[in-house]
Amino acid sequence: MDIKKISTTKAPAAIGPYSQAVAVGDFVFCSGQIPINPATGLIVEGTAAEQAKQCFENIKAVLEEAGTDITKVIKATVFLKDMADFVPVNEVYAEAFKESEVLPARSAVQVAKLPKDVKVEIEVIAVK
DSSP states (O other), rough: EEEEEEETTSOOSSSSSSSEEETTTTTEEEEEEBBBBBOOOOOOOOOHHHHHHHHHHHHHHHHHHOOOOOGGGEEEEESSSSSGGGGHHHHHHHHHTTTTOOEEEOOOOOOOOOOOGEEEEEEEEEEE
């Protein structure tokens, strides 16, 4: 089975030894996206909800490069620095998937720390 690296300048470059996403057959496995603005390379400051919006913009760019889109996401994982941010991040999440016929399966967990000390990180798996 063919494995293809997915990379775009419309999303932040990997900050470690990993790919933005990997396509295998009809599946696209996206690495976790944190709220880095790819144009500036800086973390989007603000609330967890504001940061989640940037995470989704980055995810959409990676999915587009892979030949798919947010409506084809089948699994999402949301990592939160503080579970108290669940409701506002969930509102951003719902908006991101508003055009999906079938909402993705999801996990949302609180973690002790995220890269660059951000408030949220989101990873997804999509189909083409």
